[in-house]
Amino acid sequence: MIRAYTIGFVLSILLTLVSFLLAPNLGFFAIPLLVAAALLQLFVQLRFFLHIGQRGVDGVSGSYTLLLTLAAVIIGILVGGTLWIMANLQRSHMHMPTLQDLYAHGVMAPQNELH
Amino acid sequence: MDKHTDHAHLGLWTYLMSDCVLFASLFAAYAVLYTATAGGPAPADIFHPRFVLAETLILLTSSFASGLAVVFAGRQHRLGTWVALLATFALGATFLGLELHEFSGLVAQGYGWQRSAFLSSFFTLVGTHGLHIFTGLLWLGALFLYMAVRGLTPQAVRRIGYFSLFWHFLDIIWIFIFTIVYLIPLL
Numbered sequence: 001m002i003r004a005y006t007i008g009f010v011l012s013i014l015l016t017l018v019s020f021l022l023a024p025n026l027g028f029f030a031i032p033l034l035v036a037a038a039l040l041q042l043f044v045q046l047r048f049f050l051h052i053g054q055r056g057v058d059g060v061s062g063s064y065t066l067l068l069t070l071a072a073v074i075i076g077i078l079v080g081g082t083l084w085i086m087a088n089l090q091r092s093h094m095h096m097p098t099l100q101d102l103y104a105h106g107v108m109a110p111q112n113e114l115h
Numbered sequence: 116m117d118k119h120t121d122h123a124h125l126g127l128w129t130y131l132m133s134d135c136v137l138f139a140s141l142f143a144a145y146a147v148l149y150t151a152t153a154g155g156p157a158p159a160d161i162f163h164p165r166f167v168l169a170e171t172l173i174l175l176t177s178s179f180a181s182g183l184a185v186v187f188a189g190r191q192h193r194l195g196t197w198v199a200l201l202a203t204f205a206l207g208a209t210f211l212g213l214e215l216h217e218f219s220g221l222v223a224q225g226y227g228w229q230r231s232a233f234l235s236s237f238f239t240l241v242g243t244h245g246l247h248i249f250t251g252l253l254w255l256g257a258l259f260l261y262m263a264v265r266g267l268t269p270q271a272v273r274r275i276g277y278f279s280l281f282w283h284f285l286d287i288i289w290i291f292i293f294t295i296v297y298l299i300p301l302l
Binding site (some may be wrong): 001002005008009013014016019020023024030031034035037038041042043044046049050064067068070071074075079082083086 | 125127128129132133135136139140142143145146147163168171172175176177178182183185186189247283284286287290291293294295298299302
C-alpha cells in the first residue's frame with residue numbers, strides 16, 4: 001500500500017513539474033499538453049490514492065464506477081455545453097449588425113421603428 | 116465491510132461526485148469569464164506561478180500524508196498514524212495560510228471580487244476550494260479529539276479512511292485549479 005501511495009506521489013510531482021516547466025515554452029501545443037498532464041494526473045491519483053479499479057482494496061464495487069461515470073457525464077455536458085454556447089453567443093454577437101447597418105441597407109428606417 | 120459502513124462509503128462517494136458537479140460549474144464560469152477583466156488586472160498581472168507551484172506541492176504532500184495515515188491506521192501503528200495526520204494538518208493549514216495571503220494581497224491592492232467578472236469567478240472558484248480545505252481541517256481536528264479519547268478503534272480507522280478520501284478529492288480539484296485557473300491564462 002505504501003508503495004502505491006509513493007508511486008502516485010512521485011508521478012503527481014513529475015506531472016506537476018512537467019506542466020509548470022514545459023508549458024510556457026511550447027506555444028501552440030501548450031494547452032493540449034496542460035490538459036493531457038492534468039487528466040493524466042487525475043488518473044494517477046484515482047488509481048494510486050483512491051484505488052479505483054482495484055477490487056478488494058477499498059471495497060470498490062460496481063456502484064462507485066456507476067457514480068463516477070454519471071458524474072463524468074454530467075460534468076462533460078455542463079462544462080462542454082457552457083463553453084459551446086458561450087463561444088457561439090460571442091461569435092454571433094460579433095457579427096450582429098448594428099442599427100446603423102440596418103438603416104444603411106434599407107432593411108429598416110428610423111421612422112418605422114416601433115417605440 | 117458491514118452493510119452500514121458500505122452505505123456510509125457509498126454516501127460519501129455520492130457527496131463527492133455532487134461536489135464535483137458544483138466545482139465543474141464554477142470552472143465553466145471561470146473559463147467563460149477569465150477574459151472579462153473590465154479594464155482591471157488580467158491573470159498575468161496578478162498571478163505568481165512559483166507561489167502557486169509551492170501551494171500545489173504542499174497540498175499534494177498533504178494528500179500523500181493522509182494516504183500514509185490510512186496505511187498506518189490499518190496496521191494499528193499508533194505513532195505513524197498520528198505523525199501522518201499531524202503532517203496532513205500542518206501542510207493543509209500552510210496551504211490555507213498561503214491562499215489567504217494571496218487573497219488579502221489582492222484585496223489590499225483593490226483587486227477584490229467586485230473589481231471584474233474575472234476576479235469574481237476567480238474568488239468564487241478558488242475560495243470555494245479553500246472553504247473545503249478549511250472544513251477538512253475542522254474534520255481533522257474532530258478526528259484528533261476522537262483518537263485522543265478513544266484510541267485507534269475500528270471506528271477511528273474507518274473515519275481516517277473517509278477523511279482521506281475527502282482530502283484526496285480536494286487535491287484532485289486543485290490539479291484543475293492549478294492548470295485552468297493559473298497556468299492556461301498565463302500562456
